[in-house]
Structures are given as C-alpha cells and as structure tokens.
Amino acid sequence: METALEFIKANPVFHLATVEGNQARVRPFGFVMKRNGALYFCTNKSKDVYRQLVQNPDIEISGMGKDSWLRIRGRIAFDDSREGKAQVFEEMPDLLRMYPKGADDELFVTFYFTAAEAKLFTFAAAPKIIPLV
Numbered sequence: 001m002e003t004a005l006e007f008i009k010a011n012p013v014f015h016l017a018t019v020e021g022n023q024a025r026v027r028p029f030g031f032v033m034k035r036n037g038a039l040y041f042c043t044n045k046s047k048d049v050y051r052q053l054v055q056n057p058d059i060e061i062s063g064m065g066k067d068s069w070l071r072i073r074g075r076i077a078f079d080d081s082r083e084g085k086a087q088v089f090e091e092m093p094d095l096l097r098m099y100p101k102g103a104d105d106e107l108f109v110t111f112y113f114t115a116a117e118a119k120l121f122t123f124a125a126a127p128k129i130i131p132l133v
Contacts (some may be wrong), residue, residue: 003131004118005039006061007070008032014063014070016041018052025052029061033091034133035084038112039072042088042095045107053078053111067122072132074116084110 008014008030017026027049033040043050053059055077059073085103086111089095098106119127 003133004070004072005032005034005133007038007065007068007120007130008061011063011070014061016049017062018049019056019058020052022126025049030091031088031095033087035079035087035110035112037133038114039075039116039132040079040084040088040110040112042085042108042110045109050109055085067124069121070118070130071118071121072113072118074113076111077114079110079112081110090130 012030013028014030014032015026016029019025025048029041031042035109043053055075059074061070063070082103085105085108088093088108089099089102096102099108113132116132118130118132120130121127
C-alpha cells in the first residue's frame with residue numbers, strides 16, 4: 001500500500017474519533033477523497049460530530065485491512081467551498097440521495113487534515129509511517 005488514501009479506499013469503512021468534553025466519541029465513516037494535496041472527508045453540520053470537530057479539531061482515524069490497520073492522527077480544518085462539496089458529489093454521486101441539493105446544501109460540509117501523521121500497523125512488524133496522499 002503506497003498511501004493512506006489507497007489504504008482507506010481499499011478498506012472503505014473506517015472509524016473517526018473525536019472528543020466531547022472528556023469522553024471519546026467514535027463513529028464509522030465511509031468517504032475520503034484527495035483535494036489540494038490533502039485528505040478530505042464530509043459530514044453534516046447538524047450532527048454531533050460536526051459540533052465536536054468545531055470544538056476540538058484534533059482527531060484520529062482508524063481503518064482495518066485484512067492483515068493490517070491504519071491510524072491517522074492530526075488536526076482538521078473545514079472547507080465550506082462549493083468546489084470542495086461539488087468534488088464530493090462527483091466522486092460519490094450516491095450521496096445525492098441524502099443531500100439532493102448537492103454542493104448547494106448548506107448543511108453539507110467538507111473537512112481535511114491540515115497536519116497529520118499516518119501509521120500502518122501489522123502483527124508482524126513495527127509500525128510504519130506512510131504518506132498521506
């Protein structure tokens with residue numbers, strides 16, 4: 001696996017961890033894309049995860065493959081641009097069922113890592129730092 005993006009695309013359900021107060025919150029995510037050299041994700045501004053990301057932009061993602069797993073830890077920022085949102089719907093048109101307004105949906109937002117480190121783990125070797133894109 002050459003990059004974190006390729007790993008996530010090959011293992012499309014991953015978990016994103018945030019913090020609410022002093023409690024960890026983890027939920028499954030299933031969308032990632034490359035934009036402007038960064039890993040981008042999306043969510044809905046009405047969800048708890050959005051509120052948690054606004055309050056504390058430090059997150060961790062974990063994805064599991066057949067014999068390995070990936071952790072990405074870092075800080076995110078939001079991109080509410082129409083162009084960023086439009087790219088999401090180009091890459092995953094099925095999301096239009098949830099967001100029929102597409103890139104014009106005001107609740108829909110993208111976010112991306114501004115600084116992060118990705119590590120690939122296996123049971124057979126020491127963790128390996130891998131490129132993010």
